[in-house]
Amino acid sequence: MNNHFQKVKNYILDLDFSILMEDESDGLMVIESEEDGIKNLVLGVEEPLLIIEQSLVNLGDTSAATYLNLLQKNRDMVHGAFVVDETGKRVIFRDTLQLENLDLNELEASFNSLALVLSEHSDELLKVAEK
Numbered sequence: 101m102n103n104h105f106q107k108v109k110n111y112i113l114d115l116d117f118s119i120l121m122e123d124e125s126d127g128l129m130v131i132e133s134e135e136d137g138i139k140n141l142v143l144g145v146e147e148p149l150l151i152i153e154q155s156l157v158n159l160g161d162t163s164a165a166t167y168l169n170l171l172q173k174n175r176d177m178v179h180g181a182f183v184v185d186e187t188g189k190r191v192i193f194r195d196t197l198q199l200e201n202l203d204l205n206e207l208e209a210s211f212n213s214l215a216l217v218l219s220e221h222s223d224e225l226l227k228v229a230e231k
Contacts, residue, residue: 104145104150104199104202105124105127105129107202108129108143108145108199108202108207109122109129111202111207111208112129112131112143115133115207115208115211116133117131117133117138117211118131118132118133118134119131120140127145127146128142128143128144129145130142131143133211136211136214136215137219137222138211138218140154140155141153141211141214145199148198148199148200149196149197149198150196150197150198150202150207151195151196152193152194152195152196152197152210152214153193153194154192154193154194155190155191155192156182156191156192156193156225157190157225157226157228157229157230158189158191158229158230159184159189159190159191159228159229159230160228160230160231161228162188162189166228167184169224169228170182170184170191173217173221177213177217178213178216179195179209179210179212179213179214180193180195180210180214180217181193181194181195182217189230191225193214195210195213195214
């Protein structure tokens with residue numbers, strides 16, 4: 101795992117993200133890019149995958165229409181998807197990438213997808229967020 105963790109870390113630094121926390125033994129890293137609006141993005145290096153998760157909002161409106169809307173937005177995402185946690189109230193952006201073939205362009209595309217989601221859908225997410 102060490103070489104995959106180090107490869108991911110090097111890519112993060114190449115992309116000018118700040119590393120807020122890292123724990124190589126657990127394969128975890130928390131990063132941010134203020135200019136992209138990405139904060140506390142969690143990376144899990146878990147063979148054979150890199151798991152990327154960004155917590156977005158707690159839902160105040162958990163109606164079927166809200167979940168349907170989130171699922172419909174997933175269709176427009178190039179990388180990743182909206183998911184909910186086990187409570188059904190927390191909306192998370194999640195993407196999984198294969199570590200074996202991971203390259204800088206693929207990782208950057210995933211981060212760009214998240215930045216695009218934040219810029220395009222933040223108003224709608226705030227409308228259904230817990231007050």
